[in-house]
Amino acid sequence: MQRGHQQWRRLVIAAGAAGLLTACQNMPEAKMPNLAALTGPSVAKVGDLPKVDTPQWDDAAEDVNDNRALGYGLVHMPAMEDYLNQLYAKIKQTAEVPDWPGKVYVSSESTLNAHATGAGNIYVNIAVLQSFESEDEIFALLSHEFAHVYLGHQSAFRARLVTESAALLAIGIKTLAKEVNTRGWGSQDNISVATAAANSLILPAWQRSVEEQADLLGATISLRNGYSYASGFKAFLERVADVEQNAAREAQALAQAKRAQAIQARKTGVDKAVGEVGDSISDQVGALLAGAAQDHADAVAREDALSKQVVPLLPSPRPQPRIEPWNRALKEKRNAEVLAHYALFPRIDQLLAANKPRDALKLARTAASGATAGDGTAVAYLYNAMQKGGVNRNEQLKALQRNQAWPQRSWAVQMMIATSLAGSDKPRARAFLDQQYADFGRAQRTTPDVIGFYMTINDAQGAKQMAVACSLANPRYRAVCLDRAQTDAERRAAQAQSEARSKAIADQALEKIKF
Known part of the structure; x- marks a missing residue:
């Protein structure tokens, strides 16, 4: 009886929330502000090169170590990096900041992406090298x-100006006040909802806004260097659009599968009613978020907007694509071998999935040879194939240890070595990982892994001390550091507390719903 009463309360609350969202949809649209303008200089149009102050740079060594701890780390491709850094020097010269620091590195990440950091470094995923077709791009x-x-x-x-500054929190509250009739809603509720809006609406909006700004300035630099727009920026944005569309399709398919599973799990009539209302709320929330995002273009709209500015500025005849320099860089002996070996990894995955460990092992040995003999991703694949193929543990460990003398060491591989050692000698494993942690400059991204490792070797005290220090010194990883220092029992207790808080919020919401 008590369970049925709780379900009915959930249904009432869900119905009230659905009504609130329906009211949101009927309100006038709120125009999001120019968020990029809140964070520094901005670009009004293609051709602009605003004057900026020299930034306070992040530590370069720490930045590189942090990226060595991302995925399987960086890829040793000195000839490719030389080529990319020549282009980067040309970009800085065009922007009239030739002395600014920063280098280009190749990341082992398999997504079609790149990112820049506060140290001035640019990390280009190897998938980019496998996909791009010209120097222009x-x-x-x-x-x-x-x-x-x-x-x-x-x-x-x-x-964290986007999600934590008073200015943007005020924007979130003001936007919600325009869109939602909050009768019976207190100031604490407004702050909580506004914080959620900052994370789900304002942050993505800011990200889109700065992407548009980077397009304008990037196109300016590209055009000043005589590169082809059609084979350069336009081709680049079209690739981004393809990635976005594929990701959207995959996300939609996953959401549909999850909803189907949830519907199957609904047993009672109240469960079904609550679920249907919840589904309606999810749909309406999605529509609201999509509507809020319409003022901030996706890659297709970005390319269209950029083309409208760029095309009238193009010279006649238009620049031809620079294909030969790019092909020459790709065909350099070591570069070509690295790319060929990275192209084997999907096939190794397929062979292992098809339960063909011997064939996978043969291919993994090829991938972890020559120019990638000690590469982080390559030795990790070899280690995995050896495990599946029944190779003895000493040989498996030796495969991983190749990375220790490699010019670009991988933090993930060092963690794999420590875990392997811990199976037979915990003190040795602890000493090994502590040394690696020091060698990687105690990079922020590595700290949660060390905390978790301490827990696995039963050093809960050391883990908790490190977690506290991490939470104070490293806000970006605060939550994950504290989580890694918890036992399973502590996680269950935290989950119970979270559920109790959710119930209290639901009770308060029920009191505020007026029939």
Whole structure:
């Protein structure tokens, strides 16, 4: 009986929320502000090169170590990096900041992406090298990423201006006040909802706004260097659009599958009614978020808006694509071997999934040879194939240890070595990981892994001490550091507390719903 009463309360609350969302949809649309303007200099149109102050740079060594701890780390491709850094030097020269620090590195990440950091560094995923077709396109990507550095976007994001500043919190509250009739809703409720709006609406809006700014400045730099727009920025944005559309389709398919599972799990009539109302709320929330995002273009709209500005500025005849320099860089002996070996990884995954470990192992040995003999991703694949193929543990460990003498060491591989050692010698494993932690400059991204490792070797005290220090010194990783220092029992207790808070909020909401 008590369970049925609680379900009925949930249904009432859900119905009230659905009505509130319906009211939101009937309200006039609120125009989001120019969020990029809140974070520093901005670009009004293609051709503009605003004057900026020299930033306070992040520590370069710490930045590189932090990216060595992302995925399987960085890829050792010295000839490719030399080529990319020549292009980067040209970009800085065009922006009249030739002495600014920063280098281009190749990341092992398999997504079609790149990112710039507050140290002035640009990390280009190897998937980009496998996909791009001209120097025009890679120059467009580097110009776009440099624009983030030049306009100070990393500093703004790192400072959490978007989600934590009073100005943006006020924007969130003002926007909600225009869109939602909050009769019976207190100030604490407004702040909580506004914070959620900042994370779900304002942050994505800011991100889109700065992407548009980077497009404008990046295109300016690209055009000043005589690169082809059609083969450069336009091709680059079309690739981004393809990625976005594929991701949207995958997300939609996943959401539909999850909803189907949830519907199947609904047993009672009240469960079904609550679920249907919840589904309606989810649909309406999605529509509201999509509507709020319409003022901030996706890649298709970005390309269209940029083309309208760029095309009238193009010279006649238009520049021809620079394909040969790019192909020459790709065909350099070591670069070509690295790219060929990275192209084997999907096939290795397929063979392992098809329960063909011997074939996978043969291919993994090829992938972890020559120019990638100690590469982080390559030795990790080899280690996995060895495990599945029944190779003895000493040989498995030796495969991982190749990375220790490699020019670009991988933090993930060091963690794999420590975990392997811990199976037979916990003190040795602890000493090994502590040394690696020091060698990687105690980079912020590595700290949660060390905390979790301490827990696995039963050093809860050391883990909790490190977690407290991390939470004070490293806000970006505060939550994950504290979580890694918890036992399963502590996680269950925290979950119970969270559920109790949710119930209290639901009770308060029920009191505020007026029939």
